[in-house]
Amino acid sequence: MKILLGVDDSPHARAAVEYVRTMQWPKPTRVTVLSVVRPLVTAYVEAYAPLPHTIDEAEAEQMSWHQETASDAERVLRGAGFETEAKVLRGDPRDVLVEMAKAERADLVVVGSHGRTGMAKLLLGSVASHVVTHAPCNVMVVKLPDAPGRRH
Numbered sequence: 686m687k688i689l690l691g692v693d694d695s696p697h698a699r700a701a702v703e704y705v706r707t708m709q710w711p712k713p714t715r716v717t718v719l720s721v722v723r724p725l726v727t728a729y730v731e732a733y734a735p736l737p738h739t740i741d742e743a744e745a746e747q748m749s750w751h752q753e754t755a756s757d758a759e760r761v762l763r764g765a766g767f768e769t770e771a772k773v774l775r776g777d778p779r780d781v782l783v784e785m786a787k788a789e790r791a792d793l794v795v796v797g798s799h800g801r802t803g804m805a806k807l808l809l810g811s812v813a814s815h816v817v818t819h820a821p822c823n824v825m826v827v828k829l830p831d832a833p834g835r836r837h
Contacts, residue, residue, distance in 0.1 A: 721782070
C-alpha cells in the first residue's frame, strides 16, 4: 500500500501522523511524507522594494522549516516500522498533494483538517476539501478530538 501523508507544523498534521502510525496497514506499506512550501507573495511600492537576497533568505528559511517538519514526521513513522520517504515541494498545497498522489500512484492520501468554516475557509481555502474532491484515490481527513467549547 502507498500512503501520501501531507504535513505542516500544525496539531492537525501531527494528529494525521499519529493516525497513520497507530493504524494497522497491510504489509508492506510505504508512506511518502509531503510538506509543501507556498510561494511567497510579495507586494511593495517601488520605494520600498525588497532586496532580492531578502526574498531568497525568506524562501530558504521556509524550505528549511518544511524539510524539518517532513523529516520529523518521517522519523516517527520509520520508528514505527514503516518504509518512508520525505519530500518538500513548492506550490499550492492543494494542487501539489493531488499531483503527487497521481505521480506516486498513491492508494490513500492522509491529511489533517484545520476545521475552518465560514469566512476563514473562504479566504484561506481548504486543502483537505480540495484533495478530497480532486485526488485520484481515497482520502482520509483526520480531525482533532473535540475540544471543550469548540463550535460546530
